[in-house]
Amino acid sequence: MNIPTNLKYTKTDEWFDPGTGAMGLSDYAQGQLSDIVFVEIVVAVGETVAPGKAIASVESVKAAAEIYASASGKVVAVNEDLSSNPEILNNDPYDQGWMVKLEGADASGLMDAAAYVKYCEERAH
Amino acid sequence: MTYIPHSPKERDAMLAAIGVKSLEDLFKDIPAKHRFPKLDLPPALTEMEAAAELEELSIGNENVHTDLVSFLGAGAYSHYIPAAVDHILRRGEFYTAYTPYQPEISQGTLQAIFEYQSLICALTGMEVSNASHYDGATAVAEAANMAYAQFRGKRNRVVISPTVHPQYRATMRTYVQGMELAGDDPKADLDAGPEALEGLIDENTALVIVQYPDFFGRVYDFTKLIELAHGKGALVCVTANPTALALFKTPGEMGADIVVGEGQPLGIPLSFGGPYLGFFTTRKQYIHKMAGRLVGETVDNRGQRAFVLTLTAREQHIKRERAISNICSNQGLMALAAAVYLSLLGQTGLRQVAELCYHKAHYAAGKISKVKGYSLCFEAPFFHEFSVCCPKPVAEINEALLEHGFLGGYDLGQDYPLLKDHMLIAVTEMNTKDEIDALVDLLAEVNHD
Numbered sequence: 032m033n034i035p036t037n038l039k040y041t042k043t044d045e046w047f048d049p050g051t052g053a054m055g056l057s058d059y060a061q062g063q064l065s066d067i068v069f070v071e072i073v074v075a076v077g078e079t080v081a082p083g084k085a086i087a088s089v090e091s092v093k094a095a096a097e098i099y100a101s102a103s104g105k106v107v108a109v110n111e112d113l114s115s116n117p118e119i120l121n122n123d124p125y126d127q128g129w130m131v132k133l134e135g136a137d138a139s140g141l142m143d144a145a146a147y148v149k150y151c152e153e154r155a156h
Numbered sequence: 157m158t159y160i161p162h163s164p165k166e167r168d169a170m171l172a173a174i175g176v177k178s179l180e181d182l183f184k185d186i187p188a189k190h191r192f193p194k195l196d197l198p199p200a201l202t203e204m205e206a207a208a209e210l211e212e213l214s215i216g217n218e219n220v221h222t223d224l225v226s227f228l229g230a231g232a233y234s235h236y237i238p239a240a241v242d243h244i245l246r247r248g249e250f251y252t253a254y255t256p257y258q259p260e261i262s263q264g265t266l267q268a269i270f271e272y273q274s275l276i277c278a279l280t281g282m283e284v285s286n287a288s289h290y291d292g293a294t295a296v297a298e299a300a301n302m303a304y305a306q307f308r309g310k311r312n313r314v315v316i317s318p319t320v321h322p323q324y325r326a327t328m329r330t331y332v333q334g335m336e337l338a339g340d341d342p343k344a345d346l347d348a349g350p351e352a353l354e355g356l357i358d359e360n361t362a363l364v365i366v367q368y369p370d371f372f373g374r375v376y377d378f379t380k381l382i383e384l385a386h387g388k389g390a391l392v393c394v395t396a397n398p399t400a401l402a403l404f405k406t407p408g409e410m411g412a413d414i415v416v417g418e419g420q421p422l423g424i425p426l427s428f429g430g431p432y433l434g435f436f437t438t439r440k441q442y443i444h445k446m447a448g449r450l451v452g453e454t455v456d457n458r459g460q461r462a463f464v465l466t467l468t469a470r471e472q473h474i475k476r477e478r479a480i481s482n483i484c485s486n487q488g489l490m491a492l493a494a495a496v497y498l499s500l501l502g503q504t505g506l507r508q509v510a511e512l513c514y515h516k517a518h519y520a521a522g523k524i525s526k527v528k529g530y531s532l533c534f535e536a537p538f539f540h541e542f543s544v545c546c547p548k549p550v551a552e553i554n555e556a557l558l559e560h561g562f563l564g565g566y567d568l569g570q571d572y573p574l575l576k577d578h579m580l581i582a583v584t585e586m587n588t589k590d591e592i593d594a595l596v597d598l599l600a601e602v603n604h605d
Contacts, residue, residue: 068467068469069469069470073308088478090444090467090469090470090475091469093469093474094469094474095474095475095478
């Protein structure tokens with residue numbers, strides 16, 4: 032499992048990059064969902080989001096999930112490549128797999144990598 | 157296998173957990189005298205007696221095969237159904253309500269559904285078909301659901317032509333409560349053509365719905381309307397008669413985004429209104445917003461062609477309250493009937509059926525329009541159904557026809573106040589020239605009485 036230390040994480044398995052304002056789905060989550068066949072980003076550039084608001088809808092061969100904003104702020108970019116290549120989320124969830132980017136994001140209350148790894152391990156039992 | 161999942165011991169444990177002593181305690185809020193009311197039932201019959209009684213009841217039915225000559229359509233049509241359709245349907249392998257979630261034991265059913273989808277796509281000129289909905293009305297309403305989801309609730313206006321089947325419009329009104337429904341006006345100018353809808357389509361419109369041929373049997377090319385709707389960003393749904401699609405330009409060719417319809421004409425008996433078949437097709441780009449079951453072709457681990465249910469994560473058993481539709485159930489046997497019917501007739505056979513319907517209907521319309529007191533209401537081209545202005549109330553005419561064993565046309569006045577004394581007459585390949593001539597004579601006679 033790949034959990035980069037420069038990112039922050041939510042209990043619903045999203046990541047947030049305080050450096051770039053990007054957010055997406057963790058490696059743990061893509062592994063649980065298995066092959067992802069559909070991604071729809073449900074927010075547009077200019078909208079404001081906050082933790083708990085859905086930013087994307089994801090379907091895999093066996094499950095469907097909503098992806099929630101991991102921080103609050105204004106959406107400045109949306110990854111348009113995901114809808115035509117949903118497998119990006121399986122292959123590269125952190126780099127190419129970013130979903131939206133925020134400006135002036137407030138990301139308080141998120142877990143660091145160590146805490147998130149522990150959180151994932153607890154759920155494995 | 158007995159299917160009683162809970163042992164007495166388990167039941168006792170559950171009752172103890174919720175703090176009651178016995179199962180009866182759960183019903184104590186219902187007054188005792190209402191718990192087991194005495195049912196006023198006749199004494200039990202033997203099988204032989206029951207069969208005799210049912211036989212006697214069924215003699216009271218009149219059907220379009222042996223008792224009546226039918227010129228009634230209005231959404232359900234009497235067509236010839238080859239005997240093989242019923243024989244294939246009754247095979248034990250198909251005769252199950254079981255959903256084929258396990259491809260390893262369901263290849264036959266899955267392949268049949270896949271072929272149904274392929275045939276419906278070919279007929280409508282569309283890219284993907286689900287399998288299927290309950291009936292045409294449900295399929296039309298599901299199109300509105302899909303369009304609403306496609307725009308993620310940001311467009312909440314649906315424009316529907318008043319020439320869409322009145323019962324489909326009634327179903328639509330139930331589905332779109334809380335949304336704006338425009339065009340649903342039975343007092344509108346029914347001679348206006350598709351252009352009449354153009355002014356109703358705005359930037360808030362999610363879906364425009366038209367019928368092809370329309371409820372009065374008329375055939376219009378919707379290409380221009382669809383272009384205009386697309387210019388406003390809206391989707392367009394065409395609800396089509398599948399028999400007509402064998403003869404005319406497909407809604408797919410016109411640019412429609414969703415093509416749905418009542419599949420009953422494809423090998424399904426009239427059966428007093430059901431079970432029927434709602435077919436539903438769309439473009440690939442909208443596949444994830446489409447409700448219903450979907451079968452795909454793939455290869456198994458030995459490289460052999462195989463069929464599986466695909467993209468199921470969009471359905472409600474996985475997506476729950478976030479699913480686009482909560483009707484993902486269907487009447488699968490009716491979809492199979494359509495697939496068998498279409499493959500037995502083939503492209504040429506279905507076209508022949510459509511041509512017979514077309515020519516017989518035009519022969520009938522020509523004759524009826526020459527009968528004193530009767531005239532055709534509309535000038536637009538039509539398929540196998542046409543509206544006739546009558547010299548007397550339709551109910552009165554139909555009563556006279558019924559005395560001669562003829563089931564007359566649909567009384568349009570009940571849905572369209574401006575079409576009082578107007579009858580919608582359907583003619584299919586089942587109607588012989590003699591029957592049509594006899595209808596014409598009877599109509600003349602009714603006017604003289």
